[in-house]
Amino acid sequence: MIEWIQRRRGLIAGIVAAILFAIWASSQYEPRVLASILLSGLTLGALYFLVTSGLSLIFGLMDVLNFAHGTIFMIGAYIGFTLYANPRLLLNMLPFVLAFVAGWLLARWLPFSSLPTGHRRPLWVVAVLVGVFAVWGFELAPLATTALSSGGRVPTEQAQAPIGIFIARTVGLAIAGLIAGAAFIIGNEHTRQPAPRDLVLSSGLLALAIIIAPLRLNAEGWILALDSNARFLLALVAGASGGAALGGLMEWSLIRPLYSRPIYQVLVTLGLVFVGTELVKGIWGPGGYFMELPAWFSRRGPSCPSPNLIAWLQDNCASIDVLGRPFPSYRIFIIALGIAMFIGIAVLLRYTRLGMIIRAGVQDSEMVQALGINVRRVFTLVFALGAGLAALGGVAAAPFLGISPGLGQEFQLQAFIAVVIGGMGSFTGAAIGALLVGLARAFGDQIVLTGIQLPWMSEAMTFSPSIARASTVLIMALVLLLRPAGLFGKKE
Amino acid sequence: MSDVLLEVDTIHTFIGQFHILEGVSLKVRTGSITALLGRNGAGKTTTLRSIMGLNPPRSGSIRLAGEPINGRPAYNIAQLGVGYVPEHRAVFRDLTVEENLRLAERKRGDLARRSDFIMSLFPDLKRFYRHPGGKLSGGQQQMLAIARALVADNRLLLIDEPSEGLAPIIVEQIVSALRQMSAETTILLVEQNFAMAAQLADEYYILDDGRSVQHGRMADLVHDHATIDKYLGAG
Incomplete structure (x- = not known):
């Protein structure tokens, strides 16, 4: 019995602390205030979870501390927002990317x-030259800003290159891709047999690029004519897949060559934070944007706030009544998104072969490899998955936090704290850590707002706004004192 | 049955800056059990890891059925039909016995096809089929590690110290399992327990200080006390 208590002292201390805190909180706040604090905490927790889950999976499987995870969160927000409000930019870039990959x-x-x-190096140089030549003079910045800064519709032709030049650029990039691809495969002949699949995929992508090229002028109108809900869903998908593609590319190009040099990996991901932030500033400008809520979450009117969730399904009010206080319905959506992703990843890890490989690889990726499984490919896949989740979080956060180049950094720091609290490499830990950090932030904000009333004091104790941020670090310090590997951690 | 399945020719392997293998050569005949002997630190484990592609040799060549395999990634070597049972029974602790075996499938249905054979060798695994690998005893974990190498069609098994730290009665079970397995596959066995290796192996190679120094038929080595004392004796 005593041994049992000693072994689980961290867990017991945690439960005791949670109960004491619950008692204190319920004496301090009325139920309706408490409910909205809890919901705010859950909202933040759900967003943190979308970042921490990937961070923790990537660390668990590959031992990579990805400092650029928050940057991908931010870029995801930009991609989703751009599709939502100004698809022109994406439509003008997509054919280039597709052609290069093809x-x-x-x-x-x-x-x-x-x-x-010996042809390798010259081919790389030629590929770069052809690529640069193909995009020379292509102006991105006007595409990114026109529709937004003008506050309404911009003439379709504005800032968009005529079709002839555009197709020429697309073909140029396909050729650059071909040469770069050739340079890449020289010298690793035994890794892969030429597969007809590549030809099919390649011609498919090229055809898609060529089709989009003339359509991009009209497609913008079609997308903007969709109702805001459909555009919002598209934005979620586009942001998540864009983030996943970026994450996969990042693992494959920059992280993979450095598995034997972990310090360099950390430095590379840290460097990518700056590169990503500056690139975003270069394309979208240094200022922030505000993403409008889709219709599902923005209706106001006499029947609002919706009395409950079921009613909201019909009236789509901007807020829902929770014990007499309105709570934004969009935040409920974020909570639901977080829960859905938690269940989705849990199912993936528990019941699929990929999940089995991930769980095994967290313990011993070398042995997984020795069973005939190409672990490197799984690494890329998991990196892409983690990045996709973070980017999804970015799109989801955009309508209520706003979009700015600095959006990722705050999340990066809090997500690291959450992962350390939960235990590096543990999926459950990532979820619990995110939840704790989210709740701590929400209670912190409330304490800053109203202070703490203690029975023996005549007036409330007040705190500086820093307390909300400090609270998560305090929790981390306490957890690490009791369990140096974090709540669910196995690795040190 | 005298053709050579695996041929290792003067490989040199480095781990970090350390020159661990300084010219190891060996041949494993199809259908045989070949024992790799030598003191701790002689380079036995590194030899297996070099063959498997986990510590690729810097020079020398490794051929599987005549085809060069050095320089290929480990998963590719495994797919060519090489099974690896590492020392310290690296079973996946968080995965159930079933999942550990299923992970080793290279084609759909591998496990279903081989399940009866595996369970007849190691009945314990059937009993603990849905338990996590980490909850098994040391002997059961060793059995699971060996069973995992039997799921896919492997021509060659590299088995590292299967008797390490196990009770004699478990060692006997493993010896009898290895003997049954050798009827259909070729085994390169690293073993400190000379009595066990002598019972099983047809041929032997002795490594000393990263070099292969002597080889021959196991039946001859058993009586060669001078060699045993020189290369395998304690100290």
Whole structure:
């Protein structure tokens, strides 16, 4: 019995602390205030969870501390927002990306691998030159800002290159991709046989790029004509897939060569924070944007706030009545999104082969490899998955936090704290840590707002706004004192 | 049955800056059990890891059925039909016995096809099929680690110290399982327990200080006390 208590002293201390805190909180606040603090905490917790889950999976499987995770969160917000409010920018960039990837895949199908290794470097140089030539003079910034800064519709032709030049650029990038792909496969001939699949995929992507090129002028109108809910869902999907693609690319190009040099990996991800932030400033400008709520969460009127969730399904009010206080319905959506992702990842980890490989790889990725599983590919996949989740969080956060180049940094720091609290590498830990940090922030904010009334004092104790941020660090320090590996951590 | 399945030719392997293998050569005949002997630190485990592609050799060549495999990634070598049972029974602790085995499938249905054979070798695994690998005893974990290498069609098994730290009665079970397995596959076995290796192996190679120094038929080594004392004796 005593041994049992000793072994679980962290858990017991945690439960006792939670109960004491609950008693204190319920004496301090009326139920309706308490409910809205809890819901605010859950909202933040859900957003943190979308960041911490990926961070923790990536660390658990690959031992990579990804400092750029918050940056991907921020970029996800920008991508989603751009699709929502100004698809012109994305539509003008997408054909280029597709064409480049198509060229790259085509190179894998053609018999380039037999070229002498000496051709490698010159080919890279040619690929870069062709690529630069193809996009030379292409102006991104006007595409990004026109529709937004003018506050309404901008003539469709404005800032968009004529079709002939645009197609020429697209083809140029396909050729650049082809040459780069050829340079890449020279010298690793035994890793892969030319697969017909590559040819199919490649021509498909190229065809898509060519189709989008003339359509981009009209597609913008079609997307903007969709109702805001559909655009919002599209934005979530686009942000998440854009983030996933960026994450996969990042692992494959920058992280993978550095698995034997972990310090360099940390430095690379740290450097990407600055690169990503400056790139975003370069394209979208240094200022912030505000993303409008979709219709589902923005109706105001005599019947609002919705008396309950069921009623909200019909009246789509901007807020829902919780014990007599209105609470924004969009935040309920974020909570639901967080829960859905938690369940989704839990199912993935528990019941699929990929999940099995991840769980095994967290313990011993070398042995997984020795069973004939290409662990590197799983690494890329998990990196993409984690980045996609963070980017999804970014899009979800955009309507209520606003979008700015600094959006990721605050989340990065809090997410690290949450992951450390929960235990590096543990999925449950990431969820619990995110929840704790979210709740701590919400209670912190409330305490800043109203102070704390203690029975033996005549007036309320007041706190500086820093207390909300400090509270999460305090929790981390306490948890680490009791359990140095975090609540659910196995790795040190 | 005298053709060579695995041929290792003067491989040099470095771990960090340390030159661990300084010219190891060996041949494993199809269908045989070949024992890799030598003192602690002689380079036995590194030899297996080099073959598996986990510590690729810097020079020398490794051929599986005549095809060079050095320089390939480990998963690729595994897919060519090489099974690896590492020392310290690296079973996946958080995965159930079933999941540990299922992870080793390379084609759908591998486990279903091989399940009866595996369970007849190690009945304990059937009893604990849905328990996490980490909850098994040391002997059961060793059995699971060996069973995992039997799920896919492997031509060659690299088995590292299967008897380490196990009670004699468990060692006997494992010896009998290895003997049954050798009827259909080729085994390269690293073993400190000379009595066990002598019972099982047809041929032996002795490593000393990262070099292969002697090889021959196991039946001859058993009587060669001078060699045993020189290379395998304590101290």
